[in-house]
Amino acid sequence: MDTREQYEKIFQYCYSRVANRDTAEDITQETFLRFLEHPEYQKSGKEIQYLYTIARNLCIDEYRKIPTETLSDETENIPEQSKGETGWIDSMILRKILDRLPDEEREIIVLRYVSELSVSEIAGIYQTSWFTMSRRIKRILDKMRKELKEEGLE
C-alpha cells in the first residue's frame, strides 16, 4: 500500500465528509494512527477497506460535533493546474450535483471516483455484495447524468 497516495485519497474523502480542510487533515492523520495500532489490520489483505472504515467512522464522529461548512468556499485549495485542465468546468458542475446528493450516495461516488477504490472495496466498507454495490453505483450515476442533462451539459 502506498501510504502517500492513500494519505491524499483519505484526505479528499474526509474533506468530502466534513468540508473543512484542517479537520479533514486531522481525521486523515488520526485514521492512519488508528490503523497502525492494529497490526492485524495491516496483514489482513484489506488494508484499504480498514483505512476507509476508520476514516468514515471518524468523519461521522466529527460530523456530529461540528456544523458542516459549505463546500463552495474551499475551491481556492484546488491546485491551479487542475483548474486549467480540459473538462474541469464540467467536473465542477458535476461536483455541484454530487454535493446535492444524499450523504451516502455522495460518499459512494467519492470513494469510487475520487478515492478510486474498487467496487469490491466499497462493497466491503458497506458490508454488501459486489453486485449490489455495482448496481447502486450505476443507479447513482444515472441519477447524476439526468441532473447533468438538466444543467445542459449532456
Added chain:
Amino acid sequence: MSRNFWNALHGLKNTFPTPNPEREEEFLRSLPEIGHKEKRNFLPMLHMGRKSLWYAVPAVVTAVMLVTVGIRTYNDIDHNPLPMDTYPETTVTITEAIPVTSETDATETTWVEPNESSEIIDYLDNTETPTEENSSARSTGEGTASESKIALQSSSEPVSTERGNNAETVHTSAPNESRQTVPERVSTTSVKGNTITNASTTVSTSANPSGKSTTQTTKATNQTTIPKTTQSTKSTNQTTKNTVSTTTAPNYWKTTQSTKSTTKITAQTTKITVPESTEEEMTQLPQTTKITLTTRATATTKIVTDPTEPPQTTKITVTTKATFTTKSIEYTTGTVSATEALPQTTDYMDETEMPTDYETGDNLAWWAKNYYTLCDEVAYRLVVYDETAPVEVTEEPAEPTAELTEPAELTEPASEDGTLPVMEAAGDVVTATVTDVKYLFLWGDYSYPFTEVTLQIDSSLKGSLRSGQVITLYESGGYMPLLAYLSDHPDETERYVYLYDDMSEVSLNVRSKYSSRIGDRYLYFLTHWNIEGMKENAFTYALSAGNSKFTVSAPYQSADKTTIITQEELDEFLKS
C-alpha cells in the same frame, strides 16, 4: 453514458483540494512502515491495555459447555434411528447349512432411477441355497455420463416359506401393494469449504445364509451405465430350488433395520472469486475465452451392520472437469457473448428439475446453488460428473415439423370471421428456412439478450417479401453474460456468486423454448421491426415466437401447439 459525463466524472478528483504538503510530509515521515510487525511506542495505544487472565475463565467455561453439548448431540445423532429403519423390510432366512458344491451369482441388485417403477429382485437363487461363504460383494459401474441419483428404501413383506432337503428359505412379501418411495436421508453430512459435492453412495442390504444381514455399498458415478452389484453365492446341490421372490417397487435398494449408515461428504472445487470489473470493463470481454471448472468431491460412507463389529467404510472421490469456450461478437450496441457450443439445456428458471448436462454456466450455477441448498438440508440427491467423460454437447437437431402434428390443445380460437390475432398483426406471411442464428446481447438500461435469426424465404404468401430473399428476424431471448444479467437482477446474485473464477466470461441461457435453430422451416407471420442499431429491413414475430410460426403444411399448427389454422382459413386470410 456520454463521453462528457465520464470525463467529468473522472475529473471529479480534481475538484477536491489536496492536503497541506508540509503537514503531510511531516506526518508521513513520523509514520512507521505500514505492515511492520511491532507496535510503535508513540502510538496512542494506552486504551488497549493487556487483558486480564480473568477473561480466560468464561472462555474456558463456554468451551467446556460447547464440547459437552457437542458430544451429546453427536451421541443423539448416532443413536437416532434412520428413516429407513421405520420402513418395512425384507428378510431371507436360511435355517440349515448346506455343503458347497458350486458357485453362482445369486443376488443381483439393480440400479433404479428415482421415480421410475422398476422390478427389484429381492433374492435370486436359481438352483441352490447360499451358505455362509457367500458374503463377498463387488461393485461395478463406471461410465461416462454425468448424473446419478440415489434413493434408499426398505420394505417389509409377509413370510412365505419353502422347504427343501436341507434348507428352509423364508421369503417375505409386501404386506400391501402400495409402497412408498422415499429418498433416503444420509444420516450425517458435513461439508467443509466452498465446495460442490457430487458423489453419491447407495447402501443395500440382503441377508446371508447365517441369518445376518450383509451390507453392500454401491457407488454410482454416471447416468448411462447402470452400476451393478453382484453377490457371489456358493451353494450345495440342486435338490432344493428356492423360491424367487420378485417385488415390483420403484426406486429402492433393500436394507434391514440393523443397517446404519453414516456418510460424510467433503469436496473441493475451484476457488471462487468475484471479478472486479465495472460495467464499462464488462463490455471489453476477451473475444474468446476458455473456461475450465474443476470440482473434486469425496463421499465417505460408514455402514454399521453389527454394533460389535467395526463399520465398513467406503470412500468415493469424484473429480469433475468441464471445459467450454465462449466467443464474443462485436455489435454496434455492445459486446455480444454466446457460447460456442449451444447445448439444449434446461431453462435456468426451472428449479423443479435437475438439469442433466452442465456445459453452460447457468446449469453449473444452478447445480452449485442446489448443492448448497442440499448442504443446509439433507444430501439425498447428489450429482456426479465424471472427469473421464468428455463434455458432450448434445445439440439437438432442428425440431422437425412433423413433431408438431401431435394433437394440439387449442387455447386460442379463431375469431368469428376466422381471423386470428396473429393474422391481424402480421405484415408478411412467408414460409422460410433458418440458415443462421446469432446470439446477441444488448447493453442498455435494462440489459437483455436477443437472437438474430437469418431466414431464407422459400415462398411469400403475403407482403412485400420475395422468394429467395434473405431477411433478419429478431427473437427475444438468447444468451447473455452472467454478470450483465446480474447487474439487472441483483436479487439473483446469491444464486451465482460462488461458482466462477471469472463470471464475466460465463453466458447465461435465457432462451425461449420456441427459439430458432438452424434448419427450422416454418410458416412465419412476421412484422417489421426496425430499431436503431439493428440491421435494416429486420423483422420480428407478429406476436410471440410460440404462436407466430406454424408448420408448413395444413393444418397449420403453431409452435406452441395452441393454434391450428386450416387451409381454408389461411386462404381466406390471404385473399383479404
